[in-house]
Amino acid sequence: MEAGLQSSFKGVGATVILQGKQGATGELRLLADFADILMGHTARPGTRIQYLQHFPVHRFDLSNELTINIVWGPGVTLGLVRDKRKQGGYLAAVSGFAGAEFIFHRVPVTVSTSFSADLGAHMTIRNRYDNTMTYYEYGLRRAWYPEIGIRYRF
Amino acid sequence: MKLRILFIGILLLIAALPGFAQGWTASLEWGYTGTIVSSHDYQYTTLEGYHIDNRDTDFRYHSNGYAGIQFGRDFKNGMNLSFCTGLYGIQYEIRSVPVGLRASWAFRRQADMAGWAGLVEAGIGLSDNDFRKNCEYARIGAMYRIPLGAGVRLRFLTALQGSHTHPVPYNPYDDVAVDADHLEYSNRIYAGLTVGIGLEF
Numbered sequence: 001m002e003a004g005l006q007s008s009f010k011g012v013g014a015t016v017i018l019q020g021k022q023g024a025t026g027e028l029r030l031l032a033d034f035a036d037i038l039m040g041h042t043a044r045p046g047t048r049i050q051y052l053q054h055f056p057v058h059r060f061d062l063s064n065e066l067t068i069n070i071v072w073g074p075g076v077t078l079g080l081v082r083d084k085r086k087q088g089g090y091l092a093a094v095s096g097f098a099g100a101e102f103i104f105h106r107v108p109v110t111v112s113t114s115f116s117a118d119l120g121a122h123m124t125i126r127n128r129y130d131n132t133m134t135y136y137e138y139g140l141r142r143a144w145y146p147e148i149g150i151r152y153r154f
Numbered sequence: 155m156k157l158r159i160l161f162i163g164i165l166l167l168i169a170a171l172p173g174f175a176q177g178w179t180a181s182l183e184w185g186y187t188g189t190i191v192s193s194h195d196y197q198y199t200t201l202e203g204y205h206i207d208n209r210d211t212d213f214r215y216h217s218n219g220y221a222g223i224q225f226g227r228d229f230k231n232g233m234n235l236s237f238c239t240g241l242y243g244i245q246y247e248i249r250s251v252p253v254g255l256r257a258s259w260a261f262r263r264q265a266d267m268a269g270w271a272g273l274v275e276a277g278i279g280l281s282d283n284d285f286r287k288n289c290e291y292a293r294i295g296a297m298y299r300i301p302l303g304a305g306v307r308l309r310f311l312t313a314l315q316g317s318h319t320h321p322v323p324y325n326p327y328d329d330v331a332v333d334a335d336h337l338e339y340s341n342r343i344y345a346g347l348t349v350g351i352g353l354e355f
Binding site for chain 1: 216217219221246249301302306308351
């Protein structure tokens, strides 16, 4: 198992790598969502939980100190977040990511860099009778934000 | 689009620079700044001509984030001098693009062993908003650095941060923001605690 910190301009939070049976690997992220925070439109972060399946593409054993894994995978995201020009609301999306894992051997630490995108729906709830469900704009608009994960291998 | 290309270009430069230039370092760093106390001192005249002098100190906690990059050079005795920039949050709706210098010195000289280092950083913060003037900032603190291998080090940082800003005061007597013609001066100092994490290449 690996656990650590996931950071990007999208948000910051905890990440856990779960090893399933038959070698399958999944990643669970619990993040404080930074939509509109960096621009100062709000001071209150959203919350999102994301599960991503990891599929290895290629493995480079560069030296006895470093191995690089290229990975990608699909996933799902649920959350209570803000969207572009909208208030906070519920998010349900399918997600995808691609990235590289830098596995250091001198200390049990993995550094990952990745890009991820969410394609989904955002439901703003104003009151009991006034709900608006729209396409989640930030899911693709923020896909180019690089993400960095720093995880300790237990 | 230009901003995105610039941003990704800077990241590639950070990754590539230390590989090509021996002794040069590049770092990515990000974290959290809790602004704890602020003190302001401003003078202006109201629209009716009254002179207002206002000084106060308040303890109002505010959470900010920061992200920065540093390009530097290692010197003898574990010293490193780096140019710093990025985006630092100071207070609600106050952000700055720092242009500063950071001096750090490792308490343990062996570069391949984990250890503490002290740091001092100071510079100006360019305002990303024309409405406000630039500010000055300084940090003093320490970081714990862990060599991961392949020339990469993981860094945990904690520092005290002070920022000297020049916000536009609000004039409650006329219910307006004070304009340049009525403002004599405006100074506000924010002080807080920063914790961060970073990667050095």
